[in-house]
């Protein structure tokens with residue numbers, strides 16, 4: 001199995017550092033406009049779509065050049081925030097689950113995330129994760145919507161592995177209904193974890209294949225993934 005982890009709310013929590021850095025960046029680039037996250041859905045969506053909505057909140061139709069500049073400055077602002085003491089906190093059991101899955105003789109581990117690559121890596125490093133654990137990744141740079149991402153990560157796995165792998169051998173672990181949706185849309189398995197903003201009953205309504213309160217019982221989750229392989 002190829003196991004793909006979401007970042008925010010699944011592996012770690014940043015207490016708004018990302019959103020604050022995006023806002024600071026938008027205000028820096030367009031100082032005469034007023035931006036707001038008030039009516040923007042963040043949970044489970046890709047950063048470039050959130051950028052487009054943030055521009056729209058100030059009635060700006062952002063160009064590709066605007067986006068490139070925003071992205072570069074967002075990286076800078078997030079780096080500064082972490083340097084100034086903002087925290088990226090690993091969630092319980094997450095690193096142990098990643099380590100256990102990485103130690104398997106076959107299969108792979110990667111990321112399936114709405115973060116841009118640079119800022120996603122930054123959040124993980126700050127939280128103490130080893131980036132070399134995540135080999136087959138799909139980022140916000142790879143699409144507009146989460147449903148586009150599982151095939152991207154799988155293609156990257158196939159490019160590096162001689163063993164055959166299909167989307168039904170991919171497991172997506174995430175904290176939002178959109179993580180479950182992108183898994184099932186592509187024929188992948190979905191593990192939902194209630195460490196983000198969505199409680200257990202809300203996630204349950206989206207019928208994940210496995211639902212857990214958190215990743216603290218990482219052995220049981222690794223075992224469940226192993227049992228899928230055997231089917």
Ligand SMILES: [Mg+2]
Nearest residue numbers: 006008009175
């Ligand atoms: Mg998330």
